[in-house]
Amino acid sequence: DGGITQSPKYLFRKEGQNVTLSCEQNLNHDAMYWYRQDPGQGLRLIYYSQIVNDFQKGDIAEGYSVSREKKESFPLTVTSAQKNPTAFYLCASSPRGPSYNSPLHFGNGTRLTVT
Amino acid sequence: AQTVTQSQPEMSVQEAETVTLSCTYDTSESDYYLFWYKQPPSRQMILVIRQEAYKQQNATENRFSVNFQKAAKSFSLKISDSQLGDAAMYFCAYRSFSGGYNKLIFGAGTRLAVHP
Numbered sequence: 001d002g003g004i005t006q007s008p009k010y011l012f013r014k015e016g017q018n019v020t021l022s023c024e025q026n027l028n029h030d031a032m033y034w035y036r037q038d039p040g041q042g043l044r045l046i047y048y049s050q051i052v053n054d055f056q057k058g059d060i061a062e063g064y065s066v067s068r069e070k071k072e073s074f075p076l077t078v079t080s081a082q083k084n085p086t087a088f089y090l091c092a093s094s095p096r097g098p099s100y101n102s103p104l105h106f107g108n109g110t111r112l113t114v115t
Numbered sequence: 116a117q118t119v120t121q122s123q124p125e126m127s128v129q130e131a132e133t134v135t136l137s138c139t140y141d142t143s144e145s146d147y148y149l150f151w152y153k154q155p156p157s158r159q160m161i162l163v164i165r166q167e168a169y170k171q172q173n174a175t176e177n178r179f180s181v182n183f184q185k186a187a188k189s190f191s192l193k194i195s196d197s198q199l200g201d202a203a204m205y206f207c208a209y210r211s212f213s214g215g216y217n218k219l220i221f222g223a224g225t226r227l228a229v230h231p
Contacts, residue, residue, distance in 0.1 A: 033219075035221075040124070040223055040224075041223055042119075042121075042206055042221040042222050042223040042224050043206065043219075043221040044221075045218065045219070045220075048218070058218075088158065090160065092160075103150060103162045103165060104160075104162075104219055106159065106160035108157070108158065108159050109158050109159075
């Protein structure tokens with residue numbers, strides 16, 4: 001079955017270390033997204049990519065970096081510059097193009113804890 | 116910039132009863148989509164229902180329906196015959212197409228409890 005795989009489910013890091021969250025999809029979607037979820041704040045967009053080798057900053061990109069070398073993969077690196085990295089991170093994808101109708105498909109998320 | 120507001124942090128309903136979750140949004144766009152997503156304890160985001168702004172008819176999906184008031188910028192979700200499996204966080208989302216890309220803007224969510 002097609003879907004989005006995020007790994008690992010739980011991730012623990014020491015403060016000051018960079019950490020990379022994995023996101024892989026086999027839906028043949030062109031567009032991929034990273035969202036951050038904090039209690040009481042809903043989901044906020046970190047980065048998105050509409051096509052391979054292209055990505056754009058979202059609303060809260062500071063302290064994060066991404067790459068899009070393959071259509072299937074969109075890894076997110078949480079750098080030491082991110083002041084409050086502990087959060088739940090969700091990856092999503094959708095078909096590219098002007099269609100408003102296609103919903104986002106989400107992975108199961110990664111819970112990152114930095115101490 | 117577009118914003119989405121869910122004014123009810125928590126709601127509860129008895130099994131088999133009906134509950135309505137509120138959502139308002141702010142936008143200057145005339146064409147857009149609205150969505151309700153459900154996030155159960157597994158934290159998987161599940162699409163519940165979607166509404167095209169140019170359609171006056173309210174969307175329905177089985178026990179889920181919306182009351183879309185475009186002029187008032189209101190998009191509430193009604194769950195009929197509530198079931199224990201409906202217990203979850205519910206997020207209202209607005210899809211903007213400004214700048215040539217799809218972008219979902221989420222509200223803060225409403226946590227729904229269903230009591231037997």
